[in-house]
Amino acid sequence: MRTIGLLGGMSWVSSAEYYRLLNERTSDVLGTPHSARCVLYSVDFADIERMQADGRWDEAAAVLGDAARAVQSAGAELLVLCTNTMHKVADEIQAAIDIPLLHLADVTARAVLDAGITRVGLLGTAYTMEQDYYRTRVERHGLDVLVPGADDRATVHRSIFDELVNGTISDASRRSYQQIIAGLAEAGAEGVILGCTEIELLIGRSDSPLPTFPTTRLHVDAAVAAALDEHVGTGQS
Numbered sequence: 001m002r003t004i005g006l007l008g009g010m011s012w013v014s015s016a017e018y019y020r021l022l023n024e025r026t027s028d029v030l031g032t033p034h035s036a037r038c039v040l041y042s043v044d045f046a047d048i049e050r051m052q053a054d055g056r057w058d059e060a061a062a063v064l065g066d067a068a069r070a071v072q073s074a075g076a077e078l079l080v081l082c083t084n085t086m087h088k089v090a091d092e093i094q095a096a097i098d099i100p101l102l103h104l105a106d107v108t109a110r111a112v113l114d115a116g117i118t119r120v121g122l123l124g125t126a127y128t129m130e131q132d133y134y135r136t137r138v139e140r141h142g143l144d145v146l147v148p149g150a151d152d153r154a155t156v157h158r159s160i161f162d163e164l165v166n167g168t169i170s171d172a173s174r175r176s177y178q179q180i181i182a183g184l185a186e187a188g189a190e191g192v193i194l195g196c197t198e199i200e201l202l203i204g205r206s207d208s209p210l211p212t213f214p215t216t217r218l219h220v221d222a223a224v225a226a227a228l229d230e231h232v233g234t235g236q237s
Contacts (some may be wrong), residue, residue, distance in 0.1 A: 001026070001037050002227040005076025005099070007067055009042035010083040011165035014197030014216065018082045021220040029224055036224070039074040041067045045165065052085065052127060061089035065096030072097045080223045084195045084215055085125045088133045100226075105134055107222040108193055108215050109141035115211060117191045119144040121184035123177070124195030126157040134195065146189050152180045156199075164198035174202055181208050 004022065008015030019040065026036040043063065051060040064086060068079055079101045081087060087104055094101045112120050120138075122145050128134045129147045138145050147153065159173045177199075181192050191211040194200050200214045 001030070002077040003037040003039060003075050004223050004227050005068075005071035005074070005079045006038055006040040006082055007043075007064065007071055007079060007093075008040055008082035009045050010048055010086055011045050011198065012042060013165055013167045013201070015040065015042055015082050017197065017201065017216055018080070018220060021217055022223065025220050025224045029228070037227070039071055039076050041071045041074075043067055048086070049161070057089055058092075060086065061092035064089060064093050068093050068097045068101075072099050078102060078223070078226055080219060082216075082219075083197060084134065085127050087137075088127065088131065102219070102223055102226055103137070104215055104219050105137035106141070107218050108195070108213055109138045109143055111213055111218050112138075112143055112191060112193070113141060115191060115213075117211070118142070119146065119188055119190050120213070121146045121148070121181065121187075121189035121192040121210065122195050123148070123156050123180070123192060123199060125160055126153055128195050129153050129156070138193070145193075146184055146187055148180050148183060152183065156180065156196075159202075160196055160198055164196075164201060167201075169202055174207060177203050178207060178209075181210055185210050 006018055022036045027034050048060055076099060078099055084104055090101060090103055120143055122129055135145045155176050163170055163173060184192060191213060193213045194203060195215055197216045200216050205212055
């Protein structure tokens, strides 16, 4: 098994989930007591969050590029960026390292297509929902991506930064998400991408009237498959 590099801390809550799921998936595939060969670099999310809010994406890319090089130097043979939002600078991170970066949007799009779905809703931070870097990447695979209206986008974004990144799970927020997903279904969505790693802590299959695509779990499954297959590349296009 190749060594998987985890570039996390955005937030630590989601990175802990990545680590747990990665080891569970490795054990499922290889059997007990196997665990994943991995190295984790966790940044200070407060720094990255300020850069996001200020639109200093080039600076964030430089910080994460440095972190990615450290992950590579620690022995990683492929890189998993443990955040949907910061895939905005995935190309810059990939350019900073020699090992492949497993792009989360590509992994997710393939899972949606495999489910026979062509029109999918997207939930995530405001950056992920409103900017084109993520939606365009998913749409390249032939999918139609829908996002909620402005008020609903604000609700989702607020819950992520005020609650979920701190590990706070709110029943009221869960009900709000269920209403938002129902609205996406009315707009024609056949499934919904949980496009922020922390959302999976709030919304499960039983909470949604639509099939859900939990990006953390999908990313982890793809990373384990790639680590066990020397011929698997980045999936970048």
